[in-house]
Amino acid sequence: MTATDWRGRLDEQPDDLPIDEALPRRREARALLGSLLRPFRLTVALLALVVIVENAARLSVPILVQRGIDHAVPPLTAGGSARELILVVATLCGVVVLQAISRMFFLNRSGRIGQRVLLELRRRVFRHFQRLDVAFHDRYTSGRVVSRLTNDVEAIQDMLETGFDSLITAVLTLFGTAILLVVLDFRLGLMCLAAFPILVALVWWFSTESAKTYRKVRESAALVIVQFVETMTGIKAVQAYRREPRNQEIFDDVADQYREVNERTFQLLAIFMPAVKLVGNLTTGVVLLYGGYRVLHGEMTIGTLAAFLLYLRMFFEPMQEISQFFNTFQSASSALEKLAGVLAEEPAIADPAHPVRLDRVRGEIAFNDVHFSYGPDRPVLPALTLDVPSGQTVALVGTTGAGKTTMAKLIARFYDPTSGSVTLDGVDLRDLAQSDLRRHVVMVTQENFLFSGTVADNIRFGRPSASAAEVRAAAAAVGADVFIDSLPDGYDTDVAKRGGRLSAGQRQLIAFARAFLADPAVLILDEATSSLDIPSERLVQRALRTVLADRTALIIAHRLSTVEVADRVLVLEHGRIVEDGTPEELIGHGEGRYAALHRAWLESLG
Secondary structure (H helix, E strand, C coil): CCHHHHHHHHHCCCCCCCHHHCHHHHHHHHHHHHHHHHHHHHHHHHHHHHHHHHHHHHHHHHHHHHHHHHHHHHHHHCCCCCHHHHHHHHHHHHHHHHHHHHHHHHHHHHHHHHHHHHHHHHHHHHHHHHHCCHHHHHHCCHHHHHHHHHHHHHHHHHHHHHHHHHHHHHHHHHHHHHHHHHHHCHHHHHHHHCCHHHHHHHHHHHHHHHHHHHHHHHHHHHHHHHHHHHHHHCHHHHHHCCCHHHHHHHHHHHHHHHHHHHHHHHHHHHHHHHHHHHHHHHHHHHHHHHHHHHHHCCCCCHHHHHHHHHHHHHHHHHHHHHHHHHHHHHHHHHHHHHHHHHHHCCCCCCCCCCCECCCCCCCCEEEEEEEEECCCCCEEEEEEEEEECCCCEEEEEECCCCCHHHHHHHHCCCCCCCEEEEEECCEEHHHECHHHHHHHEEEEECCCCCCCCEHHHHHCCCCCCCCHHHHHHHHHHCCCHHHHHCCCCHHHCECCHHHCCCCHHHHHHHHHHHHHHHCCCEEEEECCCCCCCHHHHHHHHHHHHHHCCCCEEEEECCCHHHHCCCCEEEEEECCEEEEEECHHHHHHHCCCHHHHHHHHHHHHHC
């Protein structure tokens, strides 16, 4: 796969829509932002009033300057009283203080609201990612998950902290100064406003182009994060297979794409901002020339001209702020669309409207004419019917792809059947609340994932309220207490990132202890002993006979030593059960698949 092909594959992720297909996503983004701000609508209304007061105070400064020049200074030059000038200056000071206080209040309260909105957004995204089904996480890369919760949330934070404030201030200043320019001098005001259509055209062009560019910026940023996260997550495999040069090539490609789209944003700014400044400076020059002419002929006072020039500067300043807002807004808008798209994803595995409650779970599992496929061309279980009585330990044996793990995932309801049903004590799993199902069905896989924290924290992961004595008892049941006691801090030893301080076998034993402490009615072991060495496996096998007693268990294993604890063996081939019986019965037949596997296993031991 070339670097470009890799980038194209990631571009097919569901959050990367073409521009002309993104309208529903934009509506979802606006709805998301509205729902986040709705609890603060009264405070937002108050802040809008504060901004109006602040801008009114700001816009009154040139009027006071005019008043001082035209009405307070002339009496002084004639030897008159300074009372008028002192009054103007005092008013000016009061206005400036009011503006400062309003600004402080706005920044303080808006900052609080912004942080609370971001807190709620992070909570929603994290909560929703946890609710989404396994199939979603199988196709949605971990790098994109990180990008959604960091890169995109930070873009929204920039908009909340500075964007809306800049936009509101710019709009109020723009329309306020436009009105005051016409009020101060009608003809000169109309001359200034003649530049307004040019400014509107520039803003429209910039907003249109930046919308396209910033969406590409967010997509390219996500690609960079995806490649970095996936490489660092799999760094052992990267180094083991000498993939560093190839991964560097792929990373260089996506990073170069990121550079290109960012350069495009600077090109847009390089055109827009100087163009606005050029229009502003030319207009100022025309006003100064025409206004100076009228002052010389007594048609305008010097104070009015000074105020006019101050207002004219205010009139063009918002265009710079609006351009900066568009930068922030387009980036945040694209981020909001992606987050809204994720939040709009409905879990394929959902709780029923009226879940059935199971007071006492026996653990009887049944597959009723179950068909399942991962896609149109990937059928796994063609028509599976199976009954597992409560308390029975069943071993699933077969070649890779036979459907063993798929059966386990269906029992744990990580997936739902394409047709047919899987039941627990006669109740369709789709009629049970997932929280109840997870309480009664626990699956231990060969991945044996450990979380950051102590050994005890990882054992009580499924039962946070478990006491220290219960944790120790669970560890002893699977034979993990021996190596745990030898650790530097025993059960309080930090396992480090993903259990990096422990061996694969030790991590697996802790995963067993975690499952045993949860005390489920149904326990699924999916290649759960594959990481154990022979002494550890023997310890676990002895513990299994005790722990699996009086509970239903499904064991998926290629090691036939693990199968010996089973009451019943199912041999699968292409999603169908081809042999069913006790280990002794299947071995005694001598001609079946399991018997052949058993002979091969014995020969490997010899």
